[in-house]
Amino acid sequence: MEVLTSADVNTYLMQQVIIRCTSTTRPSSPSEGWHIYETDTRRFLVYRSGSWVREGEIEMYAVKPSDETTSVTSMHNDPHLVLPLAASRTYWMDALLMVSGTSSGHNCVATWSVPSGASMLWASNHPVLDDPGVISVGGNRVNKRWYDQTGSINIRTSAGGGMGTTNAVYMTRMRGILTTGSTVGNLQFQWRASVGTITVHELSALRVQAIIG
CATH class of the missing domain: 2.60.120.760 (Jelly Rolls)
Structure with a gap:
């Protein structure tokens, strides 16, 4: 039986949700496809090819x-x-x-x-x-x-x-x-x-x- 760690659960949740943060508190080690909402800039961004960009734009x-x-x-x-x-x-x-x-x-x-x-x-x-x-x-x-x-x-x-x-x-x-x-x-x-x-x-x-x- 595989045992999940708290880090495993946290990573899974990050992949499924939109993370609420600011432009200075973005996730430090994001993976491809992660989504965030910046409360200070009011922007929805997706992590793509090593950069945070606006999704679909x-x-x-x-x-x-x-x-x-x-x-x-x-x-x-x-x-x-x-x-x-x-x-x-x-x-x-x-x-x-x-x-x-x-x-x-x-x-x-x-x-x-x-x-x-x-x-x-x-x-x-x-x-x-x-x-x-x-x-x-x-x-x-x-x-x-x-x-x-x-x-x-x-x-x-x-x-x-x-x-x-x-x-x-x-x-x-x-x-x-x-x-x-x-x-x-x-x-x-x-x-x-x-x-x-x-x-x-x-x-x-x-x-x-x-x-x-």
């Missing part, structure tokens, strides 16, 4: 639930604009950012972190002044430069110029193509202040869509 979204402000000049991971990526897949990336600052100038430095072995080409509609990739079209400045996964841009901020006495909020869109290698990981938005205090606003969003694989 090829699109994933992350939306910033509140404003985040910093004057720190070292790059940091945005705690909300991050999405898990599977290995050996190609994704379309689309991000919409709303940024303001206490000083006028291109004072919010933004970039991306991708899984090891991944490659990405992306561009922004933001007018990056004095950049050789920028041209003038009918008096307007247009950014034509593409960046790889190591590139960064400086998003403009303006003291005042908003509603009442608030600082102006600039909207920036970033889009690109990302292909992962054999390593799973996250697409992570990163940013920092260059001068003054920078705010990335509520409802800034990140979307990825698997287009191959």
